[in-house]
Amino acid sequence: MESRRNDSYLDRYAARAQGMVPSEIRALFAVASRPEVVSLAGGMPYVSALPLDLVGDMAARLMSTRGADALQYMSAQGDPGLREQICEVMALEGIQASGDDIVVTVGSQQALDLVTRLFVDPGDVVLAEAPTYVGALGTFAAFQAEVVHVPLDAAGLVPEALRETLARLKTQGRTPKFLYTVPNFQNPAGVTLAVRRRAEILGICQTYDVLLVEDNAYGLLGFDSEPLRVLRADDAERVIYLGTFSKTIAPGLRVGWALAPPAIRAKLVLAAESAILSHSALTQLLVREYLATQPWREQIKNFQELYRERRDAMLDSLEALMPAGCTWNRPGGGFYVWLTLPEGLDSKAMAPRAIANRVAYVPGTGFFADGSGRDALRLSYCFPAPERIREGVRRLAATVEHEITMLGTFGTTGTQASTGVDRPGSDLT
Amino acid sequence: MESRRNDSYLDRYAARAQGMVPSEIRALFAVASRPEVVSLAGGMPYVSALPLDLVGDMAARLMSTRGADALQYMSAQGDPGLREQICEVMALEGIQASGDDIVVTVGSQQALDLVTRLFVDPGDVVLAEAPTYVGALGTFAAFQAEVVHVPLDAAGLVPEALRETLARLKTQGRTPKFLYTVPNFQNPAGVTLAVRRRAEILGICQTYDVLLVEDNAYGLLGFDSEPLRVLRADDAERVIYLGTFSKTIAPGLRVGWALAPPAIRAKLVLAAESAILSHSALTQLLVREYLATQPWREQIKNFQELYRERRDAMLDSLEALMPAGCTWNRPGGGFYVWLTLPEGLDSKAMAPRAIANRVAYVPGTGFFADGSGRDALRLSYCFPAPERIREGVRRLAATVEHEITMLGTFGTTGTQASTGVDRPGSDLT
Numbered sequence: 006m007e008s009r010r011n012d013s014y015l016d017r018y019a020a021r022a023q024g025m026v027p028s029e030i031r032a033l034f035a036v037a038s039r040p041e042v043v044s045l046a047g048g049m050p051y052v053s054a055l056p057l058d059l060v061g062d063m064a065a066r067l068m069s070t071r072g073a074d075a076l077q078y079m080s081a082q083g084d085p086g087l088r089e090q091i092c093e094v095m096a097l098e099g100i101q102a103s104g105d106d107i108v109v110t111v112g113s114q115q116a117l118d119l120v121t122r123l124f125v126d127p128g129d130v131v132l133a134e135a136p137t138y139v140g141a142l143g144t145f146a147a148f149q150a151e152v153v154h155v156p157l158d159a160a161g162l163v164p165e166a167l168r169e170t171l172a173r174l175k176t177q178g179r180t181p182k183f184l185y186t187v188p189n190f191q192n193p194a195g196v197t198l199a200v201r202r203r204a205e206i207l208g209i210c211q212t213y214d215v216l217l218v219e220d221n222a223y224g225l226l227g228f229d230s231e232p233l234r235v236l237r238a239d240d241a242e243r244v245i246y247l248g249t250f251s252k253t254i255a256p257g258l259r260v261g262w263a264l265a266p267p268a269i270r271a272k273l274v275l276a277a278e279s280a281i282l283s284h285s286a287l288t289q290l291l292v293r294e295y296l297a298t299q300p301w302r303e304q305i306k307n308f309q310e311l312y313r314e315r316r317d318a319m320l321d322s323l324e325a326l327m328p329a330g331c332t333w334n335r336p337g338g339g340f341y342v343w344l345t346l347p348e349g350l351d352s353k354a355m356a357p358r359a360i361a362n363r364v365a366y367v368p369g370t371g372f373f374a375d376g377s378g379r380d381a382l383r384l385s386y387c388f389p390a391p392e393r394i395r396e397g398v399r400r401l402a403a404t405v406e407h408e409i410t411m412l413g414t415f416g417t418t419g420t421q422a423s424t425g426v427d428r429p430g431s432d433l434t
Numbered sequence: 435m436e437s438r439r440n441d442s443y444l445d446r447y448a449a450r451a452q453g454m455v456p457s458e459i460r461a462l463f464a465v466a467s468r469p470e471v472v473s474l475a476g477g478m479p480y481v482s483a484l485p486l487d488l489v490g491d492m493a494a495r496l497m498s499t500r501g502a503d504a505l506q507y508m509s510a511q512g513d514p515g516l517r518e519q520i521c522e523v524m525a526l527e528g529i530q531a532s533g534d535d536i537v538v539t540v541g542s543q544q545a546l547d548l549v550t551r552l553f554v555d556p557g558d559v560v561l562a563e564a565p566t567y568v569g570a571l572g573t574f575a576a577f578q579a580e581v582v583h584v585p586l587d588a589a590g591l592v593p594e595a596l597r598e599t600l601a602r603l604k605t606q607g608r609t610p611k612f613l614y615t616v617p618n619f620q621n622p623a624g625v626t627l628a629v630r631r632r633a634e635i636l637g638i639c640q641t642y643d644v645l646l647v648e649d650n651a652y653g654l655l656g657f658d659s660e661p662l663r664v665l666r667a668d669d670a671e672r673v674i675y676l677g678t679f680s681k682t683i684a685p686g687l688r689v690g691w692a693l694a695p696p697a698i699r700a701k702l703v704l705a706a707e708s709a710i711l712s713h714s715a716l717t718q719l720l721v722r723e724y725l726a727t728q729p730w731r732e733q734i735k736n737f738q739e740l741y742r743e744r745r746d747a748m749l750d751s752l753e754a755l756m757p758a759g760c761t762w763n764r765p766g767g768g769f770y771v772w773l774t775l776p777e778g779l780d781s782k783a784m785a786p787r788a789i790a791n792r793v794a795y796v797p798g799t800g801f802f803a804d805g806s807g808r809d810a811l812r813l814s815y816c817f818p819a820p821e822r823i824r825e826g827v828r829r830l831a832a833t834v835e836h837e838i839t840m841l842g843t844f845g846t847t848g849t850q851a852s853t854g855v856d857r858p859g860s861d862l863t
Contacts, residue, residue, distance in 0.1 A: 012697035017611065017645070019555045019577075025704040052505040060505070061497030068490030076481040076489070076684035111540055111710040118709045122576070126448045143708040147551070148448075182446065216446065255505035257715035268441035275454040279572040280547045280709070281540040286686035288714055 024146035037365035043397030045384045046365040048340050052255045063294050079286040081278035083109025087293040091262055098224055099238030102264055108273045109284055113249035113261035118144050119276045124182045125150045132184040136372030138192045152374035161198030164205045171213040183216040190223040190339025193372050193383035207240050220247045225305050227338035228313040253305050258288040318391035322398035328406050340387040349412050352382040364400035453575035466794035472826030474813045475794040477769050481684045492723050508715040510707035512538025516722040520691055527653055528667030531693055537702045538713055542678035542690035547573050548705045553611045554579045561613040565801030567621045581803035590627030593634045600642040612645040619652040619768025622801045622812035636669050649676045654734050656767035657742040682734050687717040747820035751827035757835050769816040778841050781811040793829035
């Protein structure tokens with residue numbers, strides 16, 4: 006808020022700058038990055054599980070064989086060879102596509118930014134799950150979209166709720182620009198759209214003529230089954246699919262992509278060009294080399310094992326330690342558990358006290374455009390080792406116990422945090 | 435144009451998508467990339483002059499010592515150590531700044547995109563030199579700015595013209611959001627803002643209370659003198675400075691930056707976060723390692739020598755070969771010569787015939803928002819070897835000779851290219 010008080014440029018900004026506000030909980034998370042705090046907040050993949058020396062050798066080899074290409078500008082659409090390999094990766098989820106229909110982006114975040122830039126005028130409606138990915142809310146706010154949430158349950162986005170929302174909007178004469186959905190191992194709720202619902206969701210979008218933006222960062226990180234068939238596999242005209250190597254290889258490369266119908270893809274390339282000219286040739290060629298020479302399917306299996314073990318550590322600890330009244334889901338993959346607090350507790354107000362107890366999480370409010378979510382919080386099990394996860398849950402359980410006691414004794418848990426929309430920083434994806 | 439005809443999504447796009455139109459000359463440039471064509475079109479630095487094997491060793495070492503950091507998410511503002519090093523680089527141009535005031539971006543193109551995103555509402559006026567950087571025009575169009583050009587001459591932006599433009603806009607009740615200027619070795623005109631004009635330009639902007647966006651990609655690539663003192667060195671409150679390592683190290687790393695007053699910097703970080711979450715840690719740490727361990731000042735001197743030799747090859751060939759009526763400037767640094775054609779010739783109409791003669795350039799129309807520039811073209815000497823430059827100029831001279839003959843004989847040079855704004859692709863920066 007400091008920057009607003011002292012901002013002598015305030016009357017010069019574009020209207021969209023009003024959507025660019027710092028998160029109130031950002032300062033808290035700076036504290037949360039201290040080593041004594043167990044962070045169950047961030048969505049950082051455990052990249053140390055990669056063969057770092059091999060990646061280093063690969064980089065050296067790339068520089069000696071194709072250095073002049075790796076250091077040069079590249080087309081805004083991205084490396085053609087990499088785009089073909091991306092098709093192979095997506096084939097695991099049932100997608101048949103051509104590399105021509107792909108735009109390589111700076112992580113899937115940029116893909117989402119470009120899609121929003123292309124479609125959203127100020128005031129346009131975008132549909133998103135409740136809760137939804139915090140980074141998507143930031144992008145939608147930056148382009149002045151009005152986010153209308155659609156509930157999800159243990160089987161993902163609720164078709165009936167989607168139908169009702171679309172019908173209601175239609176009576177208001179409003180057509181959403183698209184439905185943004187994370188069908189697999191959703192961030193933050195950890196739920197997966199049931200197979201039986203997938204055709205239904207597509208059908209509803211067809212009926213109401215709404216585009217889907219399918220964000221599938223976690224689809225290959227399932228613990229119990231082969232990758233699920235994605236929505237894009239059954240509708241190439243209505244679905245814009247966003248993918249990324251941030252979770253299956255490494256986020257520091259910033260290589261993601263959008264797969265879109267040709268007319269949209271052409272616009273996305275132009276949008277990418279005006280945004281960044283072109284993405285890094287070096288990191289694109291590194292990913293290409295990695296996919297061509299490393300056993301990447303095996304490495305993804307390693308990640309699955311690693312994250313399954315951490316999920317189990319978290320679920321076992323929650324089961325053993327959390328006080329009555331807390332509920333949570335059992336994610337089948339991905340990084341996140343969504344925990345609902347006992348009635349009367351407030352995840353946002355509790356956050357500073359949790360950090361004082363040396364454990365960090367993301368309050369549920371970060372994942373809603375409308376300030377709701379105080380009854381819940383997101384826990385990540387991707388980065389800390391199992392023993393640290395258990396210690397973190399122990400501290401969280403003690404924090405919640407104490408809140409319950411305070412509530413029972415005084416009728417309140419203490420000072421409430423101020424209201425407003427939270428938007429944690431990029432270290433918290 | 436094909437994509438517009440067949441675009442069934444046309445009624446869904448945001449209004450800003452109308453500014454995202456493919457360049458008519460894009461197809462030509464696909465042809466121009468054939469090996470038999472001498473391309474004097476692209477602004478690609480000659481990265482083969484870098485010690486590629488050393489860079490490869492550096493990358494391998496980075497991965498074995500800091501691999502887990504290099505592959506992880508990073509803060510949206512960028513690596514703190516790199517930001518301090520950027521201050522050292524900018525000190526060469528007279529800037530005193532703190533790393534806190536820097537945002538690392540995906541090349542300076544993203545810095546410009548974020549600045550435009552932050553300040554420009556649809557219909558807002560942005561001032562830019564005539565001609566100006568083609569990538570800036572793309573970004574301004576994407577955010578629906580109205581570009582008002584201010585003439586430049588051999589000594590750069592003309593102060594009197596700036597004053598007149600601002601006075602005229604003021605009588606219309608319009609305040610430009612900023613003046614976008616490339617003061618050193620301008621792209622595309624190759625001219626440099628005279629030292630005596632710098633304080634005057636700053637003074638005019640102060641009088642009319644206009645921000646400056648100073649894009650200085652080429653400032654360290656002067657051939658004849660120490661780096662010039664930049665505008666930002668004398669006004670930290672009014673100038674947003676954009677820098678990049680694309681020309682002094684390599685564009686394939688996509689590491690650029692914005693230096694801005696604290697309040698604006700804070701907003702730019704939020705904008706960057708919603709655009710891409712964070713930039714590549716790997717490429718940022720590679721630049722950091724390069725600056726820390728390589729003799730980068732010497733390497734820049736090597737680049738200066740290399741480009742000076744190529745400039746001389748181009749100027750000597752132009753002098754020896756171009757028909758009467760052609761005029762051009764003598765750039766003191768950077769990558770570009772701006773050539774004005776004899777009266778009656780049309781650089782855009784001539785482009786396909788030049789390519790048929792196996793030489794490519796960028797028609798002047800690419801560098802104006804208003805379709806002017808048919809009388810001129812941009813030649814780049816950065817990438818081809820001197821002998822290729824001489825051959826390219828030879829072919830260009832023959833093309834122009836032929837046009838002059840056609841004009842003299844038939845009163846026209848042949849089929850005119852269709853009208854409209856050109857915007858070459860990212861391979862042509």
